[in-house]
Amino acid sequence: MLTSGDSGIADDDEAPSLDQGMLLGLMGRELRVTYLAVFRRVEDQLEKVGITPQQFALLVVVERNPGARQTLLAKARGLDKSTLVPMIDRLERDGLLERRPLANDRRVRAIWITERGKQILDAAIPVVRESDDLVRGSLTESERAQLLKLMEKIRIGIEDSAASARGNDAAA
Amino acid sequence: MLTSGDSGIADDDEAPSLDQGMLLGLMGRELRVTYLAVFRRVEDQLEKVGITPQQFALLVVVERNPGARQTLLAKARGLDKSTLVPMIDRLERDGLLERRPLANDRRVRAIWITERGKQILDAAIPVVRESDDLVRGSLTESERAQLLKLMEKIRIGIEDSAASARGNDAAA
C-alpha cells in the first residue's frame, strides 16, 4: 500500500492514475520498491559525507583488508575487475584510497585506505547505521529476524532453481 | 546464508575471500542482494521472450490503458517523460507499441499496443508469473503475507522519516 491513490507515484493533482495491471501483485515489484526506497535513503544521507553507497562498501572492504589486490576486491564486491578501475581511480584522485606496488609481485597494485579515507569512512558509518536503524526501527526484533529468514529462503529458492537449470542443461 | 564460503560471491577455487566487515549485518544489503537475485532471474527468463523487465512493465501498463499519453505513462512508471521516449522508440521500432496522433489535441501522441506487442506480452506473462511463483513457492502462504507486511512497514518508516525531514526543513 502506498501513500495515496493507486499508482505508487506521487499523484500530485487530479491526474487520473493509470491501471498497473498485474504488476501490483508481484513479489518482485514489492521487493524492488522496498529496496529502492531504502537504497535512495542511504544514498541521500551519504551525500552529506560525499560518497556513494558503492564507494562506501568498497571503503569498508578495503579498510578491513588492508593492501588487498584489485582482483580480490572486485570479486568481493561482485564486480568485474575492469569496473573497479575507474572506481578506484576516483577514490584515489579524491585521496581516500591509494595504490601501492607490491615488492614480491610487480604486477600487483595493492589498495590501501588513506588517513582521509578513514576519516570519511568514520563519518559515513554512523550515517549508514542510522539509515539501517531506520529500517530496523520500523520492525520489532522478531519481525526483523523473520524478514531476514524470509529473504534467505527466497534466495535459496532462486539458487536451487538456477542449480537445477544448470543440471538440466548439462543433461541435455 | 550463501552457497559457500563467507563472501556471497562465488568463490570458485581457494581464493581467500575478503572480510566484508559491517556490510554483512545491514538490512539494506540483505534487501539489495535479495532484490537483485529476483530481478536477475526475471531478466534472464524474459530474455527468451526478447524483452527486459522494464519493457514488460511498460507493455503491461499500456495494454491496460489503451491510448494513454506519454506523460501519464511516464508518471505511472516512475520515470521522467524524456526517459520514456527512447524506451517507446525502441518498442515502436520492434513493432510492439505504436504512437498515434490524437484528433482533439494535436500535441499528444497516444500509445497503443500492437498485435505483435500483445503476443509478446502474452508470452511474457507466464514467464514473469513463473519467476514470481518461484519466489512465492519458497514461502508459505502466511510467510508471504508476512513478508509483504514487513516490506510495507519499512516503506512507511522511510516515508515518515522523509516527511518529518521535510517538515524540519520547512521549519528551519
Place this chain on the structure above:
DNA sequence: TATTGTTATACTCTATAACTATA
C-alpha cells in the same frame, strides 16, 4: 602460458535543460 591491472569501447538507465508544436 597465466595473471594483474589497464584501456578502449559500448550499452543501459536515468535525468536536466532547452526546444517545437501546439493549446
Place this chain on the structure above:
DNA sequence: TATAGTTATAGAGTATAACAATA
C-alpha cells in the same frame, strides 16, 4: 503562458575484449 513530446547532452554503472607488464 502552459503542456506534450522531443532532442541534446551528461552522468552513473556496468561489461567484454584486447593489451602490456610480469610471473
